[in-house]
Amino acid sequence: MNEWNEQLKNEYESLTQKCGFVDLGHRTQIELTGDDHLAFLHNLCTNEIKGLEVGRGCEAYLTSVRGKVVAHILVFRTAEGLIVETAAEWGQTLMEHFDRYIIMEDVQLQDHSSDWRELLVSGVEACEGLARLGVAEIPQEIGDHLPATIDERQIWLRRVPFLDQPTFVIAILQDQADAIEQALRNADFFSCSQETFHRARVETGFPWFPQDIGEDNLAQEVARDQQAISFTKGCYLGQEIVARIDALGRVNHTLTMIRMEGNRIPAVGTEIHAGSNVVGKISSVTYSPRQDSILGLAILRCSALKSSLQVDGIPAVALTASE
Numbered sequence: 001m002n003e004w005n006e007q008l009k010n011e012y013e014s015l016t017q018k019c020g021f022v023d024l025g026h027r028t029q030i031e032l033t034g035d036d037h038l039a040f041l042h043n044l045c046t047n048e049i050k051g052l053e054v055g056r057g058c059e060a061y062l063t064s065v066r067g068k069v070v071a072h073i074l075v076f077r078t079a080e081g082l083i084v085e086t087a088a089e090w091g092q093t094l095m096e097h098f099d100r101y102i103i104m105e106d107v108q109l110q111d112h113s114s115d116w117r118e119l120l121v122s123g124v125e126a127c128e129g130l131a132r133l134g135v136a137e138i139p140q141e142i143g144d145h146l147p148a149t150i151d152e153r154q155i156w157l158r159r160v161p162f163l164d165q166p167t168f169v170i171a172i173l174q175d176q177a178d179a180i181e182q183a184l185r186n187a188d189f190f191s192c193s194q195e196t197f198h199r200a201r202v203e204t205g206f207p208w209f210p211q212d213i214g215e216d217n218l219a220q221e222v223a224r225d226q227q228a229i230s231f232t233k234g235c236y237l238g239q240e241i242v243a244r245i246d247a248l249g250r251v252n253h254t255l256t257m258i259r260m261e262g263n264r265i266p267a268v269g270t271e272i273h274a275g276s277n278v279v280g281k282i283s284s285v286t287y288s289p290r291q292d293s294i295l296g297l298a299i300l301r302c303s304a305l306k307s308s309l310q311v312d313g314i315p316a317v318a319l320t321a322s323e
Contacts (some may be wrong), residue, residue: 004287012289014190015122016165016199019129021189022197023181024118028090029171030098031112033081036105041075041082044101044237046219048230049146052077057143059161060227061095061219069217070097072209074229076145076158085158085169086132088113093197101253117177120160120197121189122167129156130168132187139168139256151183161227162197164204166284199286205257210282211268212283221299223255224235256300258282258309259293260316270312279304282311 014020016103032041042049047060057076078085084094091113098109121130127138135148139159146308148157156171168246172180185191198208207213212219213222218228231246245251260274272280285296296311300318311315 004289008193008196009289011192011196012191012199015192015196016163017124019121019123019125020192020194020196021181021184022120022122022194023177024120024169024194024197025088026082026113026116027085027088027118027172028094029112029116029118030091030094031081031110032084032098032107033110034106034108036078037081037107040098040102040105040107041084042233042236045073046229046236046238046242047073047075047186048233049075049082055144055146056141057145057158059143059224061228062094063219063220063242064215064235065238066254067217067218067238067286068215069209069213069222069247070215072213073206074143074158074160074221075119076143078145084302090210104230114175116171117174118179119170119172119177119184120162120167121170121184122163122197122200123166123260124167126166126168127189129184129189133183141205150180153179155180162202162204162206165200179253187268198284199288202255202257202284202286202297203288203290205255205297207255207297212299217253217299218245218251219240220251221253221255250302252302253280253299254302254305256280256298256305257319258296258298258311258316260296260301260311260314261293262314263287263294264314266296266312266314271278272304272316274298274304275302275309277304277308279307279309290293 045060047058052097062071074085091111142161152177158169270282280298280300282296288295
């Protein structure tokens, strides 16, 4: 096991049971505006976009014509347009993807990734901590978002699905980020590392694009149908494949949490075996304080979900949602 020291314990406790914050850096944030921006994105992703109200958001996949994942995204509707948010350094890829499908539509694209920074705040006491900072209204549902002020600086507060606890992203202009970080510290938010964030994320089972999800994965293999796919919205790029899989009622692979025996943490990319067969690869892995064991995420062959598994010689088991 990687060193589990007092600092990491304090970070984990703060981010889950108290209130902590993590600098997520410059995640990709693209704004879509223009008369056709709602219909345009609606026709390129798996979830309902045209019906989103201002101040609401959703999770979705951009998919290819083959129903494969181009990107796992969060979408937020503002009074001016839509914000598409995803992993860092995907701005150019998404801009090119969107531009490819703009024919006659009135859609303008603006990449804010280098201008905006994201600070994640989370924990059982996160809402109380934000209130101490003078945030008068807290987004209540995942996807809800609103403008707010901290230390007389304008922020955008978004409720996100990354962790089990109340979790928010503060989107802030780059030159304001240091001041907001200091304000968080002054309000008793504990500064936490990305390592701690991903530890809690793996415990939650939330996939991180593109680490856990790639272009070889079908949308339904990510196992977030309820959160990210509308099966009633009608046609969109890749919809025929998504609908066909829905009609079949199954996929051959699915995102799964893996629990390993002992305290040795295998490397990301390590193959998972069921007997002599390779049935998946570890994509995220960490020590879990919640389960006091090593947990990983993997796209696993469904036929192996109830099998005895081995990860680099380590006995392992696939966990169900109730575990």
